[in-house]
Amino acid sequence: MNKTDLGQLAMLIRQKHDELLAHWRGEVRLLAIAEHLDVPTLDDHIPDLLEELACELEAACDETLIEAHLKQNPDAMRRSLKRI
Numbered sequence: 001m002n003k004t005d006l007g008q009l010a011m012l013i014r015q016k017h018d019e020l021l022a023h024w025r026g027e028v029r030l031l032a033i034a035e036h037l038d039v040p041t042l043d044d045h046i047p048d049l050l051e052e053l054a055c056e057l058e059a060a061c062d063e064t065l066i067e068a069h070l071k072q073n074p075d076a077m078r079r080s081l082k083r084i
Contacts, residue, residue, distance in 0.1 A: 010057035
């Protein structure tokens with residue numbers, strides 16, 4: 001995927017947020033264990049996950065996911081540099 005596509009996907013996730021959540025709930029309710037759960041329980045961390053995904057896709061427009069991860073994880077950065 002090119003950087004433009006990643007940015008458009010991030011925008012689409014944000015625009016379709018409510019629809020994605022509704023689809024998520026519908027799919028989870030197909031599971032016998034979840035069919036009687038209320039909306040807050042079904043959603044749990046999914047809204048945050050969607051926002052984090054959109055943010056990561058936008059970050060990928062500016063840099064690779066690996067570069068972004070290494071910046072956020074100094075220990076991984078040091079281990080990577082030792083291998084070089």
